[in-house]
Amino acid sequence: MPAERLDPELPGPFAVGRYAKELRTYLRGRAKVLLLGEVVNLRRARANTYFELRDAEGAVPCAIWNEQLDRLELDGSLADGVEVVAGGGLDYYPGSATSSPSFHFRVTHLRLAGEGDLLAELQQRRRRLEADGLFQPQKQLARPALPKTIGVVTARGSAACRDLLAGLERRGWRGTIVWADAPVQDRRAAPRIAAALRALAEQERVEVAVVCRGGGSLADLWAFCDESLCRTVALLRLPVISAIGHESDRTLLDDVAAVSCSTPTHAAEELVGIDVRAAHAELRVWSSSVGRSARVAIRTRGQRLAELARGPGRAIRAERARLHQLLREVRASSARGLATRRELAARHALVVARKGRATQAALEDADLGLRRLAGAIAGRSRGAMGSEAERLEGFELAVRGHDPQRTLERGYALVEDDAGEPITSARVARERRSLRVRFADDAVRARIEEGTDE
Amino acid sequence: MSDETNGERTYESAVARLEEIIARLDSGEAELRETLALCAEAKELIVFCKNELEAVSGALTELELDELVRSLEDPAD
Numbered sequence: 001m002p003a004e005r006l007d008p009e010l011p012g013p014f015a016v017g018r019y020a021k022e023l024r025t026y027l028r029g030r031a032k033v034l035l036l037g038e039v040v041n042l043r044r045a046r047a048n049t050y051f052e053l054r055d056a057e058g059a060v061p062c063a064i065w066n067e068q069l070d071r072l073e074l075d076g077s078l079a080d081g082v083e084v085v086a087g088g089g090l091d092y093y094p095g096s097a098t099s100s101p102s103f104h105f106r107v108t109h110l111r112l113a114g115e116g117d118l119l120a121e122l123q124q125r126r127r128r129l130e131a132d133g134l135f136q137p138q139k140q141l142a143r144p145a146l147p148k149t150i151g152v153v154t155a156r157g158s159a160a161c162r163d164l165l166a167g168l169e170r171r172g173w174r175g176t177i178v179w180a181d182a183p184v185q186d187r188r189a190a191p192r193i194a195a196a197l198r199a200l201a202e203q204e205r206v207e208v209a210v211v212c213r214g215g216g217s218l219a220d221l222w223a224f225c226d227e228s229l230c231r232t233v234a235l236l237r238l239p240v241i242s243a244i245g246h247e248s249d250r251t252l253l254d255d256v257a258a259v260s261c262s263t264p265t266h267a268a269e270e271l272v273g274i275d276v277r278a279a280h281a282e283l284r285v286w287s288s289s290v291g292r293s294a295r296v297a298i299r300t301r302g303q304r305l306a307e308l309a310r311g312p313g314r315a316i317r318a319e320r321a322r323l324h325q326l327l328r329e330v331r332a333s334s335a336r337g338l339a340t341r342r343e344l345a346a347r348h349a350l351v352v353a354r355k356g357r358a359t360q361a362a363l364e365d366a367d368l369g370l371r372r373l374a375g376a377i378a379g380r381s382r383g384a385m386g387s388e389a390e391r392l393e394g395f396e397l398a399v400r401g402h403d404p405q406r407t408l409e410r411g412y413a414l415v416e417d418d419a420g421e422p423i424t425s426a427r428v429a430r431e432r433r434s435l436r437v438r439f440a441d442d443a444v445r446a447r448i449e450e451g452t453d454e
Numbered sequence: 455m456s457d458e459t460n461g462e463r464t465y466e467s468a469v470a471r472l473e474e475i476i477a478r479l480d481s482g483e484a485e486l487r488e489t490l491a492l493c494a495e496a497k498e499l500i501v502f503c504k505n506e507l508e509a510v511s512g513a514l515t516e517l518e519l520d521e522l523v524r525s526l527e528d529p530a531d
Contacts, residue, residue, distance in 0.1 A: 146465040148509050151519070168514075175510035180519035199523050272510075274465070280507055286472055287500050293479040294493040297486060411487055 020094030020101060027090040027103075034087045035060065035105065036117055042080050053086060053105070056227035062086060064107040072110055081186045083113035083222060115249075118218045118225075125227050125252055134234035138258040141239040144207050145273030149176040151200035151209035151238070153193055155184045160214040160245060160264050167268025172276035178206055183223075184213040190226030194233070201238035208239045210267050211253060215245030224251035233257065243267035306414075306424040408440040416443075465506045468499045475499075 037053035037060075044050075049069050052059045069078075078084070087109030095101035113121075129135065154161045156179065168174075180196035183189045193211060200209045213224070223229070224244050233240050234256040242257035243264050254260035261267040408414060415423045416436045423429050429448055436443045475496045478484055484492060 144464060144466075146506055146510060173510050174512055174514040176515040176517060178517045178519050178522060196519060199519055202526075203519075203522055276507055276510055279503075280511070283500060283503055283507065286476060286496070289476060290479070290493050290496040290500065293476075294490060297479070297482075297484070297489040297493075410485060 017094070020092070024092040024094050027092045030090045032087065032089040032108075034085055034109075036083070036085050036113060036121055039078060039080055039082045039084055042078065050104070051080075053084070061102075061104045062088075062107050063091070063104040064088075064110060068108065069110070074110070074112070077112060078110070081188075083118065083219065084110055085113050085117055086110050113219070115218050118222060119249065122218070122225050122249070122252060125225065125230075126255060129227070129230060129234070129252065129256065132231075134231060135255050137234050138236070138240060138256055141237065141258055143239045143258060143273070146276075146279075147175065147207035147272065149178060149203075149205045149207055150271055151178045151180060151197075151203070151206040152212060153180045153182050153196045153200070153209060154212040156181050158184075158212075158214060160212045160243070163264035164210070164212050164243065164268055167265040168272065170265075171268055171272045171274075172278075172280075173268075173272040176205070178203065180209075185216070185220055185223060189223035190229040193223065194226075194229045197233060197236060197238070197240060201236045206238065208241065208258075208271055210241040210243050210271055211257075212243045212264055212267065213245060218249045218251075221249075221251050224253040227252070229253065230256045241267055241270050303424060306422040408438065414438040415446075463502065465503060468503050468506075472496060472499050472503070 035053050037055050040052040040054045040059070042049070042051040044066065047066060048063045049066055050061070050063050053062050086105070086107045088105055088107040091104055091106035093102045093104075152161070152164065154164075168177075178200060180200055182192040182196045184193070197209060197211070200206050211224070213221070218225075221244055224242070230252045233253060239258040242251070242253045242260040243262075243266070244251050244254060244260070245262065245264075250260065259270045261270055414437070415429065416438060417423055417428075417432045418434065418436070420436075423432060423435055429435060430450060433448050435446055435448070437446050475492045479489065479492055479496075
């Protein structure tokens, strides 16, 4: 009695055989469904054929009566690794006094999965991976434009493999390829491809990897839709390029990869971002362009400096001469003008006096006019002087902008001969032998030592 | 952020800088001292790029991943 008091407050105890039969009744009462999955561990027993239906997330044990299976005429196409659609429901074998019980999904309908089934399943996997944000990580990895070592996961010797090599050769790329041989179609393919990519990612020298396979139906390419393979790829730090020759349906690997290419040729271009041959040529052009820039910079600046050195002095002299001439003209014309007017006025006064009808007012008028005239003439010459001074000031400003002194202060030097004439070519310098180098603060003497430089 | 800031020069970053330098030289705005400094930098970049190109212009080298993995696991090999 004390032992029975330890039991929890539950109904029973019931005889287990009866409970097992109740369990079978309960499970058989559950809804009948269609399942999609890969056939694993297919084995034929005396009465039943057993297998598991499996995908990346789980599995269910299945059983089908041999008699029923044979009527389906699957003609041996049922094998491990095949995607199937199985219809049926839960079942339970309650066992007996001498045999063990077992649980399975009793299959009453079985067919190979079609494109439609695979597409629908692919869509669901795609949604799950996208929801987990797994399409982005690969695309954010930096890919070198000019990798030295690339990893290639492929079935060696395939047409796709040869096309990839040809594409790399067209790029002029002859670096290092690390080959990772892997099956690219069947149940074992996905884990092997994932393992190969993980191993490549561990090789520090491998800068980018490509998974390469020729085209096929979605069923042929189903390995590349494997969810755990794609989750692995998404989280690798090695950029992975998918080069699965799909015609219409994208695989899940295409979605998670850094880039997806529909041809091996395209993949070669993505692997090696620059055309090595063209880059060689471009570099040669740049090299000579830079060399020319250096030479041209020095030569044109030298010429310009020489022009500037001659230019300002000449401009100032010419301007000064022009100004003097103007001043002389202004002075002469005002003097001439005054003398003429005065003479005329005096003659008028004489006439007026001689006629005896001269009045003080007339004289005063004449005098006033004379004064006004003189004032106007003086004003004009002042105006002329003023505007010329402004002009000169403008010239000085302009010239100051080109002042060789300021150029010298920026670090240039001016080479002159003993007479102070600028030397603008190596040829002239050689002839002069001795010359002066003018810096901003002072000039130094210099001698040409021919033959030391070239 | 450029590759330069990570302290690692890449072919792309070197080419980008070269293009910048050549544009500046072509503009004719650089003074003599800057011009000569840019030319020196450009020559150094060209040597770097040339070496990068040379590294992938010889003969194709083919390695097997399995062998690499084995040699990694057993360095005495």
